[in-house]
Amino acid sequence: MACKAKLMIPEDDKYQGKALALSHPRTAITTIKAKFSRQKLQRFEGSCFGHLLLIEDLNWTAQIVHVLLMRKAHPKSVKQVNEIKFIVGNKLIQFTAQHFCLITGLRFGKLPFIPKASNENCSLKRKYFSTNKPATVSDLYNAFIDCTDDEDAVKLEMVYFAVFVLLGTEKHVNIDMRYLKLAEDLEEFDKYPWGAVSYAMTNNSLFRAICGTRAYTRMPSARPREYTIKGFGFALQIWAFEVFPALEALHFVVHEDNGHIPRILHWRTNTVARFRDLMSQVYENVEVDVQLLRPTDIEKQQPYWSWGDAENNEEIVELFGDEAEQNTNSSSEAVDKEVEDTTTLTSSSKHKVSLTELRSLKHQLQSSKDELAKLRTSNRGLRNRVRKLEGIVDKNYLKQEKDSEKN
Secondary structure, three states, X not given: OOOOOOEOOOHHHOOOEEEEEXXXXXXXXXXXXXXXXXXXXXXXXXXXXXXXXXXXXXXXXXXXXXXHHOOEEOHHHOOOOOOEEEEEOOEEEEEOHHHHHHHHOOOOOOOOOOOOOOOOOOHHHHHHOOOOOOOEHHHHHHHHHHOOOHHHHHHHHHHHHHHHHHOOOOOOOEOOOHHHHHHOOHHHHHHOOHHXXXXXXXXXXXXXXXXXXXXXOOOOOOOOEEEEEOOOOHHHHHHHHHHOOHHHHOOOEEEOOOXXXXXXXXXXXXXXXXXXXXXXXXXXXXXXOOOOOOXXXXXXXXXXXXXXXXXXXXXXXXXXXXXXXXXXXOOHHHHHHHHHHHHOOOOOOOOOOOHHHHHHHHHHHHHHHHHHHHHHHHHHHHHHHHHHHHHHHHHHHHHHHHHHHHO
């Protein structure tokens, strides 16, 4: 059955824009390193956020993220659960919570109840924040910088990183003071499912991105339209690097085999990608390769991975129909090549055919049967025509011979 997925932004309405990340890991990490000595920094390195100190030099690729968001599937045209979905080439692919976990190395799980923080039950709030007004991210930053108590400074540091990096909260926005209450017990703070909180914030922002009325308004100015991504947009960026090998093949990004875990530590940007190149060579290219993200055995053993051996076989769906068929090479040589390549796929451990590939092959088989049926129908008529003409020719030839013999 053909999938009816449609783009959120129609092809004719796509525009050059600039996705701005409200997550600022470089600023946060630089601030933290300047605040603590090497010895005191080890407290943060051993925390649930410690591994993310290594992303200080990771650059935000606004163009790659923006062009990907231009390929966002309209939620009314797909079976939308909680994952955002994209139409790339002729494939429907989704960005899941499992992907977010593999990329960031942050924990997922059920959110525990945190009591509301008040001046009476939260010492951090009482010591470092005004009791007369809500505290903003800027207030949290100032409290962290000015704090002279080492133990409290570590607690404020953890909340500052969570709010400023993982939740992508703007400086003027009020923070949830319950995080301060949670930070009073750093062991419980480390166990908190920050991956689930960050993913929810990121996913919600990605759903809303480029969906406003401004997105459909044609502007005469050549200046790219800017919009913001809350949460930890870097996870979507790294997901694109992992899923679309063409980005590395075109030298837009570089993969580093450094042995680090998680995957966000494997990538760096190489050059600024152009809008047209990304569209034509990657996101609109029907032949673009798409790699499924699957946890390795080592990743499954990490404390942040909680899904076991479960795999999502619906991560990629082939889109078929009139538009996709127009881009399909149906020549006999191409079909022969496909059949030849398919026969090399064995059931051995080296070549396992995925469910997606089987569905694709099933569709190809049905299309071939339909084409063959049409050929048989037309050939049957052609054969009848040839036989009729042969009969006419033979009849006239024999008559001509008889006339010749009489003469």
